[in-house]
Amino acid sequence: MASNGRRAHGDSSFLGSVADRLLARPWIVLAAALVVQTALFFAIQRDLSTADPLYYARYAHDRVVLVCGDFRCPMFTDLHFGFASPANLVVVAAPDFAIAPPPEHARVRLLVQLVRSGGVGKDVARRAEELGLRRILWHPDVRLYDADDGARLREALAKP
Numbered sequence: 001m002a003s004n005g006r007r008a009h010g011d012s013s014f015l016g017s018v019a020d021r022l023l024a025r026p027w028i029v030l031a032a033a034l035v036v037q038t039a040l041f042f043a044i045q046r047d048l049s050t051a052d053p054l055y056y057a058r059y060a061h062d063r064v065v066l067v068c069g070d071f072r073c074p075m076f077t078d079l080h081f082g083f084a085s086p087a088n089l090v091v092v093a094a095p096d097f098a099i100a101p102p103p104e105h106a107r108v109r110l111l112v113q114l115v116r117s118g119g120v121g122k123d124v125a126r127r128a129e130e131l132g133l134r135r136i137l138w139h140p141d142v143r144l145y146d147a148d149d150g151a152r153l154r155e156a157l158a159k160p
Contacts, residue, residue, distance in 0.1 A: 054080055062107055065090045065150065067097045067157075069112040069124035094124055097150070098157035108150030109136070112143045127156045 023029075054066075054077065066089060068074065074091040085091070092100065094110075110133065112125040128145045131152050137144035147153040 108147040
């Protein structure tokens with residue numbers, strides 16, 4: 001070790017020798033970077049489809065009732081599917097779900113977009129959290145909950 005605290009030129013440590021070897025062969029660093037980038041790309045592509053709240057409705061094998069906190073959601077859902085919504089999907093706004101008869105033989109999901117409807121979505125999300133509904137997808141702006149058969153959700157949404 002040199003007297004000024006720096007590593008002397010001839011002094012070699014394990015990390016120093018590895019760094020020297022990598023810098024002497026820049027193609028190794030480039031190859032490693034490409035491998036990491038490719039792995040991240042495929043991981044992100046896989047997760048993009050599952051980050052879409054409607055992905056869960058599209059690929060469900062049974063009937064799904066999607067309850068939306070935003071009154072515009074049924075229209076947006078039609079646009080999302082190119083005006084050809086899956087046959088197993090029924091989309092309904094939260095106020096309509098609260099007064100409708102309970103769905104039979106259906107899996108109920110609650111989709112809440114917090115940034116729309118002037119705060120109504122925040123109230124619906126608060127009620128879902130109070131019920132302890134299982135989160136399927138959580139994002140600061142969008143949340144998707146599993147409401148089982150929808151009975152407890154209907155009761156909570158019917159309360160003023």
